[in-house]
Amino acid sequence: xxxxxxxxxxxxxxxxxxxxxxxxxxxxxxxxxxxxxxxxxxxxxxxxxxxxxxxxxxxxxxxxxxxxxxxxxxxxxxxxxxxxxxxxxxxxxxxxxxxxxxxxxxxxxxxxxxxxxxxxxxxxxxxxxxxxxxxxxxxxxxxxxxxxxxxxxxxxxxxxxxxxxxxxxxxxxxxxxxxxxxxxxxxxxxxxxxxxxxxxxxxxxxxxxxxxxxxxxxxxxxxxxxxxxxxxxxxxxxxxxxxxxxxxxxxxxxxxxxxxxxxxxxxxxxxxxxxxxxxxxxxxxxxxxxxxxxxxxxxxxxxxxxxxxxxxxxxxxxxxxxxxxxxxxxxxxxxxxxxxxxxxxxxxxxxxxxxxxxxxxxxxxxxxxxxxxxxxxxxxxxxxxxxxxxxxxxxxxxxxxxxxxxxxxxxxxxxxxxxxxxxxxxxxxxxxxxxxxx
Amino acid sequence: xxxxxxxxxxxxxxxxxxxxxxxxxxxxxxxxxxxxxxxxxxxxxxxxxxxxxxxxxxxxxxxxxxxxxxxxxxxxxxxxxxxxxxxxxxxxxxxxxxxxxxxxxxxxxxxxxxxxxxxxxxxxxxxxxxxxxxxxxxxxxxxxxxxxxxxxxxxxxxxxxxxxxxxxxxxxxxxxxxxxxxxxxxxxxxxxxxxxxxxxxxxxxxxxxxxxxxxxxxxxxxxxxxxxxxxxxxxxxxxxxxxxxxxxxxxxxxxxxxxxxxxxxxxxxxxxxxxxxxxxxxxxxxxxxxxxxxxxxxxxxxxxxxxxxxxxxxxxxxxxxxxxxxxxxxxxxxxxxxxxxxxxxxxxxxxxxxxxxxxxxxxxxxxxxxxxxxxxxxxxxxxxxxxxxxxxxxxxxxxxxxxxxxxxxxxxxxxxxxxxxxxxxxxxxxxxxxxxxx
Numbered sequence: 054x055x056x057x058x059x060x061x062x063x064x065x066x067x068x069x070x071x072x073x074x075x076x077x078x079x080x081x082x083x084x085x086x087x088x089x090x091x092x093x094x095x096x097x098x099x100x101x102x103x104x105x106x107x108x109x110x111x112x113x114x115x116x117x118x119x120x121x122x123x124x125x126x127x128x129x130x131x132x133x134x135x136x137x138x139x140x141x142x143x144x145x146x147x148x149x150x151x152x153x154x155x156x157x158x159x160x161x162x163x164x165x166x167x168x169x170x171x172x173x174x175x176x177x178x179x180x181x182x183x184x185x186x187x188x189x190x191x192x193x194x195x196x197x198x199x200x201x202x203x204x205x206x207x208x209x210x211x212x213x214x215x216x217x218x219x220x221x222x223x224x225x226x227x228x229x230x231x232x233x234x235x236x237x238x239x240x241x242x243x244x245x246x247x248x249x250x251x252x253x254x255x256x257x258x259x260x261x262x263x264x265x266x267x268x269x270x271x272x273x274x275x276x277x278x279x280x281x282x283x284x285x286x287x288x289x290x291x292x293x294x295x296x297x298x299x300x301x302x303x304x305x306x307x308x309x310x311x312x313x314x315x316x317x318x319x320x321x322x323x324x325x326x327x328x329x330x331x332x333x334x335x336x337x338x339x340x341x342x343x344x345x346x347x348x349x350x351x352x353x354x355x356x357x358x359x360x361x362x363x364x365x366x367x368x369x370x371x372x373x374x375x376x377x378x379x380x381x382x383x384x385x386x387x388x389x390x391x392x393x394x395x396x397x398x399x400x401x402x403x404x405x406x407x408x409x410x411x412x413x414x415x416x417x418x419x420x421x422x423x424x425x426x427x428x429x430x431x432x433x434x435x436x437x438x439x440x441x442x443x444x445x446x447x448x449x450x451x452x453x454x455x456x457x458x459x460x461x462x463x464x465x466x467x468x469x470x471x472x473x474x475x476x477x478x479x480x481x482x483x484x485x486x487x488x489x490x491x
Numbered sequence: 492x493x494x495x496x497x498x499x500x501x502x503x504x505x506x507x508x509x510x511x512x513x514x515x516x517x518x519x520x521x522x523x524x525x526x527x528x529x530x531x532x533x534x535x536x537x538x539x540x541x542x543x544x545x546x547x548x549x550x551x552x553x554x555x556x557x558x559x560x561x562x563x564x565x566x567x568x569x570x571x572x573x574x575x576x577x578x579x580x581x582x583x584x585x586x587x588x589x590x591x592x593x594x595x596x597x598x599x600x601x602x603x604x605x606x607x608x609x610x611x612x613x614x615x616x617x618x619x620x621x622x623x624x625x626x627x628x629x630x631x632x633x634x635x636x637x638x639x640x641x642x643x644x645x646x647x648x649x650x651x652x653x654x655x656x657x658x659x660x661x662x663x664x665x666x667x668x669x670x671x672x673x674x675x676x677x678x679x680x681x682x683x684x685x686x687x688x689x690x691x692x693x694x695x696x697x698x699x700x701x702x703x704x705x706x707x708x709x710x711x712x713x714x715x716x717x718x719x720x721x722x723x724x725x726x727x728x729x730x731x732x733x734x735x736x737x738x739x740x741x742x743x744x745x746x747x748x749x750x751x752x753x754x755x756x757x758x759x760x761x762x763x764x765x766x767x768x769x770x771x772x773x774x775x776x777x778x779x780x781x782x783x784x785x786x787x788x789x790x791x792x793x794x795x796x797x798x799x800x801x802x803x804x805x806x807x808x809x810x811x812x813x814x815x816x817x818x819x820x821x822x823x824x825x826x827x828x829x830x831x832x833x834x835x836x837x838x839x840x841x842x843x844x845x846x847x848x849x850x851x852x853x854x855x856x857x858x859x860x861x862x863x864x865x866x867x868x869x870x871x872x873x874x875x876x877x878x879x880x881x882x883x884x885x886x887x888x889x890x891x892x893x894x895x896x897x898x899x900x901x902x903x904x905x906x907x908x909x910x911x912x913x914x915x916x917x918x919x920x921x922x923x924x925x926x927x928x929x
Contacts (some may be wrong), residue, residue: 076641079641082641082643083641086640086817086821158528159654186637189644190781192787195630196633199633200622200630201801202521202800202805203801203805205516205517332766346628346791346792346797347795347798349629349630349790350789350790350791352789353784354787359784363641365780366638367637367642368640370637382523383520383524448669
């Protein structure tokens with residue numbers, strides 16, 4: 054039998070500790086599966102003395118990530134420190150340049166420097182595996198890289214951030230506000246003290262940039278992703294969505310259009326009957342539309358120590374097995390520039406919630422502005438605050454009007470709503486949520 | 492660049508034609524992904540002259556599958572003929588013995604001869620890939636073989652037969668009988684003229700046997716699978732399930748228990764909130780429970796020419812890439828004998844529907860028989876035929892009694908129901924549906 058793969062691990066938090074435990078407890082199975090075992094030989098982390106879930110005394114302690122990355126005694130460098138810059142970047146790059154394969158869970162690093170790192174991996178014939186960076190244990194990277202190798206993909210979209218889905222689920226199920234649910238998520242450890250990275254959609258955008266590259270053979274480009282978060286969503290929106298047969302999810306969507314690859318992250322209305330609509334709480338899910346075949350949806354834990362470690366160890370197993378897939382599925386030289394489809398040309402249905410000033414002719418005024426932009430209305434509901442739909446509201450206070458349009462384009466919607474605002478027939482800003490059909 | 496992989500295809504039905512089309516249309520992408528292209532060089536089928544969806548004049552025509560399998564001009568033999576015996580068996584075996592990798596969609600062949608074929612593949616260093624044999628384009632074989640390589644799996648279960656799920660979905664949604672829905676399924680081409688292979692659970696059992704081997708490192712053993720079909724399920728069962736918060740699905744379940752690996756196929760009540768319960772129509776889904784991580788569910792088309800071809804081409808791509816994973820994840824010598832957990836020792840909750848003869852004391856008599864076997868009752872409902880629950884039914888006609896038990900074992904349930912039948916307090920045979928918790 055071939056000598057075991059010698060692994061060095063940088064970063065010994067929950068995930069790192071669990072990776073060490075799995076490599077030990079699953080040692081025999083891993084060896085059987087891969088034709089060779091894997092053995093942790095050296096580790097490093099910020100603090101050597103910190104109390105950890107796993108005993109690391111038996112491993113050599115490298116002084117710095119960089120030292121570990123280039124350690125002559127290791128074959129595979131596992132980067133679990135996180136962060137788009139150093140020390141992760143320089144360590145990963147050094148490892149690849151030293152001919153060592155790299156396994157990482159670092160989406161930020163890959164979204165920013167993925168191309169540069171993939172080039173280094175390719176040059177030195179190393180693996181650069183990152184299953185854990187998107188959807189933790191959900192095998193979405195492998196599925197896009199290998200499982201659908203012969204299928205032309207038209208769209209990939211999903212719930213890639215558990216924090217947002219947890220908040221939206223609670224808001225929908227309990228009628229609570231965004232702020233209340235966020236507070237709960239923070240208390241339960243599902244959201245950071247500074248939640249903006251999650252709730253403003255940036256975490257989803259990084260993951261989406263990786264999936265888009267794998268799906269479409271384009272260069273990873275986080276800057277090509279249009280991003281909107283969920284903080285403006287209200288319980289009223291979720292109730293209205295339910296009435297209309299939809300649920301609201303923060304989706305990352307990458308889709309091939311005639312204008313290029315559209316990459317966008319925003320609150321999205323999805324049909325209640327779709328697989329993605331069923332995904333509740335912190336669970337993640339990704340749907341892949343391949344040419345001529347019904348959608349494939351992968352659902353599972355998108356975070357957590359054990360789930361992330363599971364993906365990291367699977368990636369290590371692939372290195373042990375000798376699999377050296379191109380990091381983004383194709384040689385870097387063949388990855389195309391991402392032609393960013395401009396968001397104002399996005400086409401689809403729209404949900405629009407307006408607070409109409411309540412005098413005769415308001416609905417007509419709104420409908421006229423939409424008609425001017427050739428926007429067809431699928432449904433329009435005017436409601437009293439108590440939720441009862443009315444044909445014509447009383448005069449007292451502003452009344453919510455909920456519109457659902459047929460497929461139109463973003464530009465037309467923006468123009469129509471600008472005109473509506475200019476007409477002064479509504480109070481405040483209109484709420485707009487894009488609809489994604491399955 | 493390495494010379495393209497030379498492919499021979501036996502079987503030119505819908506799937507074969509689509510595989511040829513994909514290899515041609517996706518040629519450049521495949522070459523980029525795999526580092527080498529793939530090229531169909533020779534084909535065979537029962538009839539050479541038959542009109543097909545794709546022109547095969549440009550390929551060499553092999554006289555027999557066996558001749559194609561051992562053709563010196565091919566590297567990879569793609570078997571799409573089906574059937575557990577010859578010509579598929581001898582052709583696949585000959586190809587492997589000639590050092591050619593094999594890709595097949597043939598679940599029957601693998602469920603019966605998988606071990607023998609895996610041994611041949613291993614001996615000659617060839618791949619034996621069969622992603623298309625289970626869940627078509629859903630990458631469940633790859634996920635179990637590679638994606639969860641480092642995770643100890645405790646259970647794998649799923650909806651593996653689209654015909655049955657279509658029938659159960661229509662029965663539930665429209666209140667139709669099994670026979671009516673089967674007829675519709677046949678008319679729509681979802682079910683064969685002789686539907687027994689699907690509706691009696693044998694198709695699911697073959698697929699489950701493959702998944703169980705991949706998940707647990709045991710020898711494929713279709714004979715170890717307990718099988719029950721869906722023909723006894725009635726609309727009343729589906730209504731009662733809905734009232735209780737469940738749906739009925741034909742599941743294949745393989746689970747590690749203290750008594751061995753339980754492999755079973757039967758109608759199953761699953762909580763409505765579970766991912767698997769959301770899967771409707773001909774769609775398939777597989778849920779994998781790994782140690783310490785929340786379930787991972789893969790959902791998608793389980794059949795169809797394009798979906799099956801997608802998986803076949805992905806398998807061909809893995810061959811081209813040089814991946815030679817062990818067919819069942821581990822070397823054949825390390826696959827353990829399947830210790831069949833006896834069904835009478837199965838533990839779980841049960842749904843029981845009885846037609847009680849309507850005289851005072853019937854419910855008490857039934858409850859006593861269950862209590863004698865230490866079976867605790869979670870709920871009991873006695874209904875008039877019109878569906879209204881009643882505390883005590885009138886005397887006229889038999890009244891359905893629906894019981895849900897807490898976790899107990901199969902043996903106790905069988906004994907209790909025998910005693911109930913012996914007491915002559917019920918009409919006909921009791922309906923029993925096992926409950927699977929997520």
